Amino acid sequence: MEHNLAVYNTLKRGKEIFVPLNEPFVGMYVCGPTVYGDPHLGHARPAIAFDLVFRYLKHLGYKVRYVRNITDVGHLEADRDEGEDKIAKKARLDQLEPMEVVQYYSDRYYHFMELLNVERPSIEPRASGHIMEQIEMIRKILGTGFAYVVNGSVYFDIEKYNGSYPYGKLSGRKLEDLMANTRDLEGQEEKRNPFDFALWKKALPEHIMRWPSPWSDGFPGWHLECSAMGTRYLGEQFDIHGGGMDLLFPHHECEIAQSQVANGKEAVRYWLHNNMVTINGQKMGKSLGNAVSLEEFFTGNHPLLEQAYSPMTIRFFILQAHYRSTLDFSNEALQAAEKGLKRLMAGMETLKSLQSAASSQIQGSRFKVQGSVNNPASDIRHPVSDIQHPGSRIQHLADSCYAAMNDDFNSPVVIANLFEGVRIIHAVKEGKEHLTEEELNHLNRLFDTFVTEIMGLQDESSGDQSKRIDGLMELIIGMRKEARERKDWGASDRIREALEDLGIILKDSREGTSWEKAD
RNA sequence: GGUCUCGUGGCCGAGUGGCUAGGCAGCGGUCUGCAAAACCGCGUACAGCGGUUCGACUCCGCUCGAGACCUCCA
Structure with missing residues (x-):
């Protein structure tokens, strides 16, 4: 594959040239949502960030299998000490079957992702549908002696693991530090060490979601599904694992440990993490109570919102920041994104009209090209070579766009370049600059490729006009x-x-x- | 408390050891019956204090400030 795509690998704390295990195939796993609540802006960030990665890898010619899970079991309730399943708790409150809750919120998730023009991954497996794989993985881990059984629950032995492998290498933590400041949480008595994590939890009587296993009727630990499903669909080793930075520790750290022990090798080659959306400088999160749902954004129905913001505005807003930077939400920023997007799409529209008129106009304007070369005013701003060959600017733009994408998917720089293209489009429209039909085609391809194909931006303004x-x-x-x-x-x-x-x-x-x- | 990240013009947000993105807002202009829209032009900002360097916003140290993770979270 002819490219030099560099990605920031959290594991290496730096950028590396991306080389897949089995070219032209690429395996990518991304942590998906826990479907016990309505999707909010925080869910849109990784979905769009890795949609960009997915689209760009495909554009480069890779055959990508993109797996994004739906977590529908197994996460513990934070404010509960009984280890009650999140889904189960929500179900009790709503007087619904757990799977009814799961169905409802995953449908909502799919719907809003579709509005955001996020492509569906190749496979969207559910934890509840992969209990067997998870049990099998626990069995393997137990077989290596890196886990122990207590009262029907199975725990991963971190201290023992750390003797053979470096636990904490992804998040840069050391076991000694963790030992020094672990909190005392209830329900930890069964563990040999507080930082050991559950592979299987025995269900309490009030748990609705439960499955039989060799150890007890219960449910799988909350880090296991990703390891099990990643292995199942992408193999024991695969190329990319993505997710939010908040999952780095302990979730991804635990995944590394589980897979290492179960499969005897390191599962993931490139770890990619998106940063958080903030609101007034603070992380937007469901548990913080400051999350604005996507539905609220699209309808404008939220005290924090001055108006509704369309899905494409949200998408553009997210793409205007690099995926590894925090992105601060505000009405002002969103309104700026809305107007910027409008300008970009209008420019693209103008470009199409230029193209249809191209053949007739270009001929007649040839003479004017000479004139503009002699125009001293334009010499001030552009190198002479560009004035003689305005088309070379297009090539330069294309190169810049690819360079930006190859530099760890730098969409904001791509967008900046595209606005440069919009300026050229206007100049051509005004007759100040001239492009040959070939150059115009080139510019058109550039916009189609980057705006539509790679960034996934759609024109919303005329879509619903009958x-x-x-x-x-x-x-x-x-x-x-x-x-x-x-x-x-x-x-x-x-x-x-x-x-x-x-x-x-x-x-x-x-x-x-x-x-x-x-x- | 521990680990880590960040601090860029009114706002959002890239980037780099010297050539100093982009968007929005603002100002000026073009166009126009008026208005709006559209288009063109204009901003030398990088928390503070030291140090390294011919030269730092970019490297190092300290200070101040903000945030993330350490507990479910995208």
Whole structure:
């Protein structure tokens, strides 16, 4: 594969050239949602970040198998000491079957991800559907002596593991430090050490979700599903494992330990972690009570929101920051993203119209090219070579976009380059610069590739406008045009104002009048 | 308390040992019956204090500030 894609590997604390195990195949596993609540902005971040990775790897020609799990069992309730299953607790509160809750929230998750134009992964396995694999993995781990059974529960022996392998190498923690400051939590009596983690938990009587196992009726430990399902679908070793930074410790650390022991080898080659969305500088999280759900963003129905924000605005907002940086939420930032996106999409629209008119215009404008070379004003801003070959700027833009993506998926720099492209588009439209048909095609391909294919941005403005409305608007605008030609400003303004009351804004320009919804 | 990350112009957000993204807002202009929209132009900012260097916003140290993880969390 001809590229030099560098990815930031958390394990190495630095960027490395990406080389898959079995080219052209790439295996990627990403930690998905726990489906016991409505998806919020925090869920959108990794989904979009790894969607970008997925799309770009495919663009480079890789055959990617992308696995993202749905966690529907096994996570413990934080404020409970009985080890009650999160899903079960929610089910009790709502008087529903656990699987009903799971079904509801996973449907919601899929729906909102689709609105965000996040591509469906290749496989979306559920923990509850892979109990057998998890039991099998526990058996293997027990066989190596790195786990022990107490009262029907199975725990991973961290201290023993640390004797053979470096526990904490991903998160940069040392066992001694962990020993020095572990908290006393209830329900830990069974463990030899507080930092040991459960592979299997015996169910208490009130637990609704339970499965038989050699050790007890119970449920799998909360780190196991990723190791088991990753192994099942991607093999004992695979290329990329992704997830939020908050999962780094202990979740991913435990995954490393489990897989190492069970399979006798290190499972993951590149660990990628996205950073958090913050709100007033603080992490947005369900447990912090400051999470704004995606539905609330799309409807604007939340005290913190000044308006609704469309799915593409959210997507663009997220892509405008690098995935490893925190991203601070605010109305101001979101509104900026909304306008920026609009400008980008409008530029793309203009580009298409330029292209259709290209062959006729380019011929006639050849002479003007000479003129602009001699224009001293433009010499100030551009190197002479660029003026003689405006198309070379397009090539440079394309190179810059690829360079940005190859530098650990730097979407904000890609976007900056695309805005440079928008400037060129306007200049060509105004007749200040000229491109050959070939160059115009090149620019068009560049936008299609990066905006649509890789960044997954769609034009929302015209998507839901039916042909009938378009026809009506054409009619109304035509009538207003006639009024204006008669200099009947009263009629003209009345039409404009009436439409404005209906939430439709007219935009007059030299080329004619266009319209859009006010929102 | 321990481990780690970060501190960039009004806001969001890239990046780099010298060539100093981008978006939004603001200001100026073009266009226009008016308005809006659109387009063009304009901002030398990198927490503070030291040090290394010919030169640091970028490297090192300290101080201040913010955050993440250590417990379920994307």
